[in-house]
Amino acid sequence: MADAGDDEARWRELVEHFSAPAAAEGTPAPWPAREDVAGPAGAGEGGGEAADPRPASPADPVPGAIPAPPQLRIIRPASPVPLPAPGDGRPGDENADDEHYVPPVPPPLPRLEPAAKGAWVALFGGPGYLLVAVMVGWPVPGWAAFCAVAAFVGGFATLVMRMGDRPPHDDSDPDDGAVV
Secondary structure, X not given: OOOHHHHHHHHHHHHHOOOOOOOOOOOOOOOOHHHOOOOOOOOOXXXXXOOOOOOOOOOOOOOOOOOOOOOOOOOOOOOOOOOXXXXXXXXXXXXXXHOOOOOOOOOOOOOOOHHHHHHHHHHHHXXXXXXXXXXXXXXXXXXXXXXXXXXHXXXXXXXXXXXXXXXXXXXXXXXXXXXX
């Protein structure tokens, strides 16, 4: 097992050599020569080193590479859309009424029975009263809070008990479809 002082000495050595170049001049590259990136025209496998087009600076991320100009973002104002002229067959034309889809009038909502109406009122009325009373700052007596909670529970129970096993439909249709 290594001594703690030995680890500390190795750590200091690593920190000292952090900024040092990876390989001294004259040492072989850590990768095969065939994978070296070719420089400008004339450089390559046997062409020798070509002159760097610009001097390397300490801030260059890749020395010798010419950075591309920054990408510019052109923002143009939106062009106005011309309004349709009358009589050219566009949607604003009076003759175009025959060509577009008009949905049918939806069927009227079903009439609720008085028990169902009372259950919905109790379901939302009890918590609604408590919410308004708390927000306005009204004092809520214990019996009123009990009645509001009982109305909520009773309305919920009534609506659940009134639910059928199947959706309401006429019995003339023999196909029940997929009933799970």
